[in-house]
Amino acid sequence: xxxxxxxxxxxxxxxxxxxxxxxxxxxxxxxxxxxxxxxxxxxxxxxxxxxxxxxxxxxxxxxxxxxxxxxxxxxxxxxxxxxxxxxxxxxxxxxxxxxxxxxxxxxxxxxxxxxxxxxxxxxxxxxxxxxxxxxxxxxxxxxxxxxxxxxxxxxxxxxxxxxxxxxxxxxxxxxxxxxxxxxx
Numbered sequence: 001x002x003x004x005x006x007x008x009x010x011x012x013x014x015x016x017x018x019x020x021x022x023x024x025x026x027x028x029x030x031x032x033x034x035x036x037x038x039x040x041x042x043x044x045x046x047x048x049x050x051x052x053x054x055x056x057x058x059x060x061x062x063x064x065x066x067x068x069x070x071x072x073x074x075x076x077x078x079x080x081x082x083x084x085x086x087x088x089x090x091x092x093x094x095x096x097x098x099x100x101x102x103x104x105x106x107x108x109x110x111x112x113x114x115x116x117x118x119x120x121x122x123x124x125x126x127x128x129x130x131x132x133x134x135x136x137x138x139x140x141x142x143x144x145x146x147x148x149x150x151x152x153x154x155x156x157x158x159x160x161x162x163x164x165x166x167x168x169x170x171x172x173x174x175x176x177x178x179x180x181x182x183x184x
Contacts, residue, residue, distance in 0.1 A: 007148040010105070010112055014152030017069055018104035019163040021045060022097055025075055026167035029092070031174065035083035038096075042075030062124070064115055070107040074100045089168060097164030101156030105149045 024045075025038035046068065053066040078096040085091035 006112070010109075010148040011152045011155070013069075014105040014108060014148070015155050015159060017108075018074070018101050018152075018156040019159050021071055021075065021104075022078070022100050022160045022163050023167040023170070025078055025100075026092060026096065026164045027170050027174075029079065029082060030089055030168055030171045033087060035079045035087070038075040038078040038082075039072060042071035045069075045071045067108075067111045067115055070104075070111060073107050074104045077103055093164040093168055094161060097161035098157045100164075101158065101160030102153045104156055105152035109149050 021042065025041045028041050029035070029037040031037075049068045049071075053063070053068055056066045057063050077099040078092065081096035081099060082088070082092040085095070
């Protein structure tokens with residue numbers, strides 16, 4: 001069942017989603033130089049996720065099976081770190097990256113708690129029996145002290161900083177590419 005792997009899935013989801021949005025948001029925020037751009041980027045990502053959720057629903061899945069991530073509050077913290085440090089790029093990378101990594105799993109745990117009971121969904125929407133080689137291995141219960149938010153936040157805070165630095169570096173490369181191809 002999904003419930004066996006819910007916490008593990010949540011940790012993997014938290015790390016991948018927080019790093020993904022960090023690289024894009026810091027890239028656009030530093031490209032424009034305008035605090036607020038990261039929040040705008042988070043809003044666009046939310047709308048994209050609504051569309052994806054609608055597509056799954058159209059395929060016959062229950063509406064609350066796909067969870068829309070809470071992007072916007074973490075992006076507001078990234079914008080705030082850039083604005084509060086008077087557009088300091090390095091502060092945005094260090095402080096903003098840490099804040100995104102720490103806060104994203106916290107905001108999304110509320111989402112996970114509000115989803116319909118996975119056992120109810122599993123019985124209402126049965127799946128065919130899996131062959132032996134596809135059967136999931138039982139998870140180790142109690143690993144990481146059963147705290148997916150703490151694990152996701154800790155790993156996210158560590159990983160989002162170098163990913164934010166990557167977003168800033170991509171920005172530098174963009175400017176160089178523009179300069180190299182400019183005819184002015």
